[in-house]
Amino acid sequence: MSHWMGKLKTLLMLSFTAIVLSACGKENLTALDPKGYGAEKSMDIMILSIVIMTAVFIIVAIIFTIAVVRFREKKGREDYIPKQVEGNHTLEIVWTAIPIVLVFVLAIPTIITIFDLADTAEAESSIKVEVTGNQYWWHFDYKGEEIQTSQDLYVPVGKKVYLDIQSSDVIHSFWVPTISGKMDANPENVNTMFIEAYEEGVYWGKCAELCGPSHSLMDFKVVAVSQDEFDQWVEDMKNVNPEEKPQDAVASEGQGLFEANNCMACHAIGSSPVAVGPNLTNYANRTAVAGILEPTKENLVDWIMDPESIKPGNKMTGNYPEVSRDEAEKIAEYLMQLDHSDVNPESAGGIID
CATH class of the missing domain: 1.10.287 (Helix Hairpins)
Known part of the structure; x- marks a missing residue:
């Protein structure tokens, strides 16, 4: 009897665990x-x-x-x-x-x-984006629009968006499970797929190929908005002035520190080609800091001060002069004011945790 009771308890525990998971x-x-x-x-x-x-x-x-x-x-x-x-x-x-x-x-x-x-018959008449996987972030280049962004991919609802996917280093895999399957990003060749979102929303994306110590942290978002909002976003991105001066004094100091510490050697604002680090255009509307943290100034300061503790193996660590916390706060204030469009994740209903 006790033998069967033990099996029954094990079965009930496994069933409860399955329900919870x-x-x-x-x-x-x-x-x-x-x-x-x-x-x-x-x-x-x-x-x-x-x-x-x-x-x-x-x-x-x-x-x-x-x-x-x-x-x-x-x-x-x-x-x-x-x-x-x-x-x-x-x-x-x-x-x-x-x-x-x-x-x-x-x-x-x-x-x-x-x-x-895998059908690409409509590719020439559709929106095309070059997607580049990097350790451990994603870059998006809208072909024919001179728009470069990173980490957040904006798309219109109900339209096919064709993605030419490649890697700049090791093999990655582009995956947005709620709206599409996955596609490998290889260093040697370009793979093409399309995504089409039915509803407005902010969809979570993942790298689905083991690519290093921060593989599980290589997140991104797909922001699906209405066609009118997408058209407005495109127009806003085309008119970004990377040399625009902030009105706020602290942010202005932060811009000076950003330039003095040679951050632009790895990052870009505007339509500059993909660099060593993510493009920072429209950073104030980014859905996450470093792809994984809540988009707050405090988290951005922590990232600037010690990126290795947040994303091990990232290419930012050790590649810029050491800054004080006060300097990091000023740089963060500048980046958090890079608001280049009124079309943002909130336009799509916000991020669902």
Whole structure:
């Protein structure tokens, strides 16, 4: 009795753990609540495979139960041997044909979906963005618009946005599970995919390929806004003046320190090409500091003072003169005033934690 009680307790504990874990996650960081074309297609394939596996499991379980109950050893029939079906051609054909049919049932829609998601027929007439994966951040170059941004990718709702994805160092993988599948970013070649968001929102993106000590911290966001807001954002980004002077005295001092410490050697503001570090255009509207921290001045100061403690292995550590906390606060004040557009994550409904 105690043996069975131990097994029952283990089963209940595992069931409780499964229920708790099933509630973990973020609303806009899940493939199980698709809000984009690619994610919806992937979900359809997942449901199909689950239905097939469930049907097979139920049928096998029923046959197994019947066999166990009907042909179990019974008192007085210890030597009974049921009719043997070894060599039955009909049965062998049936249980060979059924798996083959199920493979085709799953394979055909899967192949159709793969080719559908890889279709680039509309690429030339659509928005195109060059996506570059770096350790441990993402850069976005809007082709034909002279717009460069990092970490936050703005897209219009209901439109296909084609991404030419490549890496500047090791292999990464671009993944926004709520609106699309993932695509590897390789150093040697360009991979192309498209994303299409159905709803406005701020969607979490991840690097899905182990790429170093801060792989799990290589986050980014896709901000899906209305077409009118996207057009306004594009216009705002085109009119960014990187030499514009802040009105605030502290921020003005911060700009001087930013330039004096040669931060522009690695970063850029405006449409300058990708550099060693992220583009800082529109930084005040960034959804996160270093891709992972709440976008507050305090967190930005901590990042400037000691980036290695926040993102181990980053390329910023040791590549700029040491600054005091007071200087870091002034630089942070300057960056937090780089507000180049009224279209921001709040326009898309804000960040859902």
